[in-house]
Amino acid sequence: MNIAVAADGQNLNSEVSEQFNSCNYLLIVNMNNSNIIAIKNGDDLSEEKLANEVINYDCEAIITGKLNSTAFEILTAACVTRYFGVGYSVETALNLMEQQLLKYIKNPEGTDKCEGHHHKH
Template sequence: MKVAVCARESHINSPVDQRFGRCPYFVVVDVDSGDWEGLPNTGCHSGGGAGIQTAQLLVNAGVKAVLVDRIGPNAMEVLARAGIQVYEGISGTVSQSVEAYRQGHLKLLSQPNSPRHSRRGRS
């Protein structure tokens, strides 16, 4: 099963990134085989809708779970519609967070844990 982890760099020992839509990479780990790959987050530089674009990237990558620190309502909705589970509580490195997931130490989210972003100041 493929699990995606928000990461600052594209490798298994990368520090995790707290942001979902704006993290620069995801490390996608097959928890059964231990194989992994770095996946650039193509949505992270978008002017708006980064969470939605990022969620769609992971849907297209075939992941079944996402490990995050924070995630907003729009991204959460896209992932939920695709049947992708979202877990919070990552810390340290990608590898450490995957191990925490394997041991059942991360919390399954049923709703977003970050507010919708405001568009104040934009015309």
């Protein structure tokens, strides 16, 4: 199972980024074997491309800070679970996610309140 983490650095000791689109790296962590793929967030990666990388690596979830509406909609449409991990290292956030102790991101503002306006009926 792959989990994406928007991070300030390239390893498990790095902090989770406060903003998805301005993270320094998108880490793809294989939870089965602990392999990490670090994708540098450069000028060529828009928020849309970054969100699509999460989908391309078949990630079941993402741990991040605030998502803007475009990335939020892309990830939501692909059924990627979104967790708020700001304030934690990547390693700690992954452990908290596994223990179901991270808050869900239910709206583009990054909170766990479900406003209902982003659901398709």
